Amino acid sequence: MTRHLTITDQPIDVAAALAAVQTEAAGAVNAFVGTVRNQSGGRAVRRLHYESYDSMALTQLGHVVAQAHEKWPMLQAVAVVHRKGTLALGDVAVVVAVATPHRAESFAACQYIIDTLKQVVTIWKREEYEDGTEWVAAHP
Amino acid sequence: MTRHLTITDQPIDVAAALAAVQTEAAGAVNAFVGTVRNQSGGRAVRRLHYESYDSMALTQLGHVVAQAHEKWPMLQAVAVVHRKGTLALGDVAVVVAVATPHRAESFAACQYIIDTLKQVVTIWKREEYEDGTEWVAAHP
Amino acid sequence: MSLTIALYGITRDIVGAATIELPAPAPTTVGELLAEMRRQYPALGELRSCAVAVNQEYAPTDQPLHPVDEIALIPPVAGG
């Protein structure tokens, strides 16, 4: 299985992430692209800041991808790119792309990776509103 | 909901399909990309030919997308591009991209659309092997 | 009345043409059309399925046919 795991402060090239997983052996590619929404919990968002503990984020991301490969041994390629720094509305925050020989597994593996990434990968989001900022999910 | 439904004999621009569904209101984009595999049922594939009954294919695709919108009213944008004509190994045959405000629905709606497309959209696939060709799924 | 039937994929190969004209007296329903086509081209009966589309919609066997209809045989699809 090939893996491309990146955390970057540069704009994400979604097409490059997709191209990185495509092979002639895997007919199915599923990709999830998370972009910056203009609202969050009913509040208007102006922009976002992502902070990352890079080395741990990549370590944990490696675990997540390894777990996905255990669950779906047919997984042939995975690319995950997460942005950090300041993002504007509409900017791509994360891309997860996976390639498998068959369709259903591409959806399942991609969803597993993004869902688990959100639980364990050490990246923090601070939303900026008209009247202040907030670390997302920090408080109950 | 915005819809972009296309059947084309030109190479598919995956990035354009993704860009077509991205908005500041929908934070989640899921995309399925089907490419030409180098094997099918254990036989080595050399290339593919897709034939389409275009007008009916687009009519049926419209129904599929409308059904998806009924099931997931939060669906904000859908793009489906299907290639026809002769395709080489690795070529993109189909892209389905959907945008929703929330993540889980983007996976579910995208999977529904590609799964249903395969059942009802009037496109036929002829695989070319070393020793002949075959209309896929034609015979029991 | 006569009917014109469009043929796609393997049905075009079986019939050897992209359309076939059924002269009067032509079948009056989808079911009759399928029976007539299978009589003329027995290989159609060997397909996994063969539906009929009328005006770009899948049609039930009791649907009546009219000369103005856009009619097509739909062998098993395999898009995606």
Next chain:
Amino acid sequence: MSLTIALYGITRDIVGAATIELPAPAPTTVGELLAEMRRQYPALGELRSCAVAVNQEYAPTDQPLHPVDEIALIPPVAGG
């Protein structure tokens, strides 16, 4: 022994620094570290959760700490 703790996200805001040094005698386990940090910075106790990472892995409360360890407080993550 002393420990250096890296701080991210809201924990950096609460402590007011990107790292904090705990001089000897420093906590010897993850559980002791969390208790000590919460004693010094009660606002940490108001978070939805606060984990401790040792050498880039989530660590259980009974895990021992050593001066060479890469230690960090991990407030609720929100990537993706």
